[in-house]
Amino acid sequence: MGKTLPEKVWDRHLVHSTEGEPELLYIDLHLVHEVTSPQAFDGLRLSGRGVRRPDLTIATEDHNVPTENINRPIADPISAKQIDTLRINTAEFGITNFPMGDPNQGIVHVIGPEQGRTMPGMTIVCGDSHTATHGAFGSIAFGIGTSEVEHVLATQTLPQSRPKWMSVTVDGDLQPGVTAKDVILAILGEIGTSGGIGHIIEYRGSAIQSLSMEGRMTVCNMSIEAGAKAGLIAPDQTTFDYLEGRAQAPQGANWDAAVADWRTLYTDDDAEWDKEVVLNAAQIAPHVSWGTNPGQVASIDTPIPSPSDFDSETAQETVQRALDYMGLEAGQSMRDVSVDTVFIGSCTNSRIEDLRAAATVMEGHQVTVPRVMIVPGSHKVKDQAIEEGLDKIFTAAGADWREPGCSMCLAMNPDKLAPKERAASTSNRNFEGRQGPGGRTHLVSPAVAAATAVKGTFCTPGDLEATS
Amino acid sequence: MKAVEVITGTGVPLKRSDVDTDQIIPAVWLKQVERTGFEIGLFSAWRDQQDFVLNDERYVGANILVAGPAFGVGSSREHAVWAIQQYGFDAVIAPSFSDIFRNNCTKNGLVPVVVPEVVVEAIWAAIEDNPQTSIVVDMRQRKIEVPAANIDERFPMDDATQHRFLNGLDDIALTMTHVDEITSFETNRPAWMR
Ligand code: SF4
Numbered sequence: 001m002g003k004t005l006p007e008k009v010w011d012r013h014l015v016h017s018t019e020g021e022p023e024l025l026y027i028d029l030h031l032v033h034e035v036t037s038p039q040a041f042d043g044l045r046l047s048g049r050g051v052r053r054p055d056l057t058i059a060t061e062d063h064n065v066p067t068e069n070i071n072r073p074i075a076d077p078i079s080a081k082q083i084d085t086l087r088i089n090t091a092e093f094g095i096t097n098f099p100m101g102d103p104n105q106g107i108v109h110v111i112g113p114e115q116g117r118t119m120p121g122m123t124i125v126c127g128d129s130h131t132a133t134h135g136a137f138g139s140i141a142f143g144i145g146t147s148e149v150e151h152v153l154a155t156q157t158l159p160q161s162r163p164k165w166m167s168v169t170v171d172g173d174l175q176p177g178v179t180a181k182d183v184i185l186a187i188l189g190e191i192g193t194s195g196g197i198g199h200i201i202e203y204r205g206s207a208i209q210s211l212s213m214e215g216r217m218t219v220c221n222m223s224i225e226a227g228a229k230a231g232l233i234a235p236d237q238t239t240f241d242y243l244e245g246r247a248q249a250p251q252g253a254n255w256d257a258a259v260a261d262w263r264t265l266y267t268d269d270d271a272e273w274d275k276e277v278v279l280n281a282a283q284i285a286p287h288v289s290w291g292t293n294p295g296q297v298a299s300i301d302t303p304i305p306s307p308s309d310f311d312s313e314t315a316q317e318t319v320q321r322a323l324d325y326m327g328l329e330a331g332q333s334m335r336d337v338s339v340d341t342v343f344i345g346s347c348t349n350s351r352i353e354d355l356r357a358a359a360t361v362m363e364g365h366q367v368t369v370p371r372v373m374i375v376p377g378s379h380k381v382k383d384q385a386i387e388e389g390l391d392k393i394f395t396a397a398g399a400d401w402r403e404p405g406c407s408m409c410l411a412m413n414p415d416k417l418a419p420k421e422r423a424a425s426t427s428n429r430n431f432e433g434r435q436g437p438g439g440r441t442h443l444v445s446p447a448v449a450a451a452t453a454v455k456g457t458f459c460t461p462g463d464l465e466a467t468s
Numbered sequence: 469m470k471a472v473e474v475i476t477g478t479g480v481p482l483k484r485s486d487v488d489t490d491q492i493i494p495a496v497w498l499k500q501v502e503r504t505g506f507e508i509g510l511f512s513a514w515r516d517q518q519d520f521v522l523n524d525e526r527y528v529g530a531n532i533l534v535a536g537p538a539f540g541v542g543s544s545r546e547h548a549v550w551a552i553q554q555y556g557f558d559a560v561i562a563p564s565f566s567d568i569f570r571n572n573c574t575k576n577g578l579v580p581v582v583v584p585e586v587v588v589e590a591i592w593a594a595i596e597d598n599p600q601t602s603i604v605v606d607m608r609q610r611k612i613e614v615p616a617a618n619i620d621e622r623f624p625m626d627d628a629t630q631h632r633f634l635n636g637l638d639d640i641a642l643t644m645t646h647v648d649e650i651t652s653f654e655t656n657r658p659a660w661m662r
Contacts (some may be wrong), residue, residue: 018644021628024646026653028661036545038501049623051642052650055662064499076497085501124660129544129568147639155643157650161626163567193486195537197567227541229567250660258660293541314485314536354628391661410495410543431490431542433513436556 002163002268006082006200007233009140009265013123015157022159028122030152031108032059032095034086034126035412040150041089052092052156058117059097061089062107063128064412067375068104068401070101079413093153105405106378109133109347113217113378116246120235120262125152130347130428132223135232136216137239138265140200142230163229164274165292166199167267172206172281177462179357179427180215181349184222185287185297192295196228199275202267203233207281214353221348222428234266262281286460289430289443290335291322294451296430297443301460306330319387325432326440327420334442334458341371341423342453343435344446346409349426350377352384354446359390361450361461362397368456369424373415374401375407399453411436415455424452469577471636475558475605477531478522481592487535488542491568493551495543495613504574506547507554526599534591534603535562549576559605562613574629577640579605581612581623590617607633 003011016024021034030053037059044050052056062227064079072340074080083100090097098105104115109130112118123133129143142396144158171453201223203216211219216233223231240259243249250258296319298305304323307330322441323330326445329338344358353458355376382404385391393399408415409427417439426449426458427434430441435464444452497509514520521527533552539562540548549572552560559579573580594601594617604613609628611622631637643650 017648020626022626024643026650035498039503042503045611080501082501127544129542138596143544143568145544145568145575147572147575151639151643154640155650158644159643192566193541197564227538227566254660257658262657293488318485334478412495412499429490431488432492434490437494437513
């Protein structure tokens with residue numbers, strides 16, 4: 001019997017396996033940031049251990065860096081301390097760090113691919129649950145906790161139970177105006193927050209293959225929101241074209257050898273899946289989340305559901321609590337809901353194509369939403385956007401153009417929502433308080449976020465054209 | 469890590485599903501660089517509400533959290549496990565857990581107990597009826613007992629994880645028993661991966 005793609009990649013990394021025990025996997029790339037690493041380095045010191053492969057370990061400062069006035073000292077003493085601690089730790093253990101302001105700095109899941117470090121067939125880990133982003137290249141990439149960070153630092157391996165293999169196929173052509181973000185939100189609406197638990201998902205089908213690398217990253221990024229361990233997409237010419245010539249990608253003969261190997265990374269025709277889901281691309285519309293978990297999402301034209309639409313009592317209570325928290329009524333149309341803040345950024349949607357999509361919508365308009373923040377994913381993205389004049393479009397429209405970082409995705413830096421403040425956000429989590437205590441988050445694509453910024457209520461770019 | 473054989477105690481009914489790690493420990497509590505003191509952040513947003521179950525005096529001192537399905541979804545923060553432990557819990561019983569959370573539990577000695585939803589509901593009923601209801605989590609036999617509710621239920625856990633709990637073993641030391649295999653794997657990695 002053949003193998004699935006995730007199974008092939010998994011099996012290539014087996015260092016040791018014993019029946020009935022977790023398998024020991026080799027890790028090709030370990031990404032480190034300031035929030036989940038200090039206790040791991042502390043643990044190494046306490047036990048007198050070193051870092052086995054500093055050359056396969058890369059650090060950056062992203063989670064709580066401020067996105068304005070980055071030349072001044074950081075106002076929050078604890079953020080400053082975490083950043084200092086990362087600098088001390090990486091220096092002590094010989095790990096490359098890209099500090100705030102460095103031309104290579106950015107959100108950890110944005111800089112790995114843009115530097116060409118993320119490659120097909122790899123295993124990649126990071127103490128951040130959106131590590132699955134790197135799966136867009138056909139690698140197994142997953143988030144780990146701080147003890148596991150310590151484990152990988154010390155051994156470059158990780159004991160892991162063998163997951164199950166799940167396929168999510170999206171076939172057909174996407175409608176104009178429907179983006180990668182809408183695809184993954186539609187998948188989440190279909191399978192829910194636990195649909196992927198215990199599985200690695202391979203996203204397949206013609207609609208997935210037609211996505212750019214950045215779109216594929218957006219899809220894989222939110223695999224964790226379905227509860228999956230990871231999500232990946234088979235590498236193809238689009239992948240190779242994206243990687244060729246990047247600073248850390250293989251060169252010359254190594255490049256040819258690598259591509260030859262990458263061409264073997266696909267699911268065999270006779271492989272078996274533990275779980276299969278199929279969606280029709282033509283039926284996917286722009287999506288907006290209405291609740292407090294990413295599975296509570298629907299197309300912009302679907303009325304907000306009522307608790308009575310659900311069977312179990314627990315589900316009914318969960319929906320009612322979500323509506324109460326979000327300040328929404330069952331049956332309401334998302335198009336009638338107005339927002340206070342628009343956030344375009346995060347490792348889900350802060351790459352150049354996302355900014356281009358937002359700029360295309362905003363160009364020639366004025367935003368009417370009180371606060372509109374555009375936070376590029378990295379310095380490289382920022383520089384590219386400036387080169388293309390996107391920053392001018394944003395500022396001319398009245399939006400706020402910031403320095404790179406995670407920013408309002410998790411509100412560990414000064415960018416936060418106030419209680420009951422409502423945001424259209426291109427990030428990945430709409431949990432209670434995720435963007436600030438009491439804040440209300442609606443997950444959307446950059447195009448919907450930009451159109452909403454102009455109109456003031458949830459809408460798609462098509463609605464702006466119709467009225468202007 | 470402390471060895472765990474049998475946990476005996478009482479439970480708190482956390483009757484919610486999809487409890488995410490942002491609720492278990494909101495991000496504002498993550499900014500420290502030390503490994504202790506996270507108990508004050510546990511469910512801090514929910515604890516501000518008077519009727520939240522951890523504010524119910526009848527459950528003070530309970531050491532087993534009994535929650536709804538998909539417990540620990542969301543961010544990978546291990547601080548969620550530390551917060552639960554440092555608050556005084558030794559085990560969490562739920563119909564399902566997120567993978568990352570469950571992994572983080574086993575690495576820190578917090579026992580994740582998976583039992584069917586009907587069993588969780590029966591435990592909720594028993595501990596709401598009598599908060600002093602005794603719950604036993606037996607790691608040797610991988611089962612839980614709630615005699616008052618006639619529950620005697622096995623829970624799944626692989627042998628290696630059980631072994632680790634019973635002996636309080638550190639993961640890194642276990643892995644380094646395979647250091648020769650790691651080294652030989654490294655010599656065979658393709659040149660383009662360096
Ligand atoms: S942008 Fe958000 S989800 Fe992405 S790495 Fe940063 S905090 Fe995590």
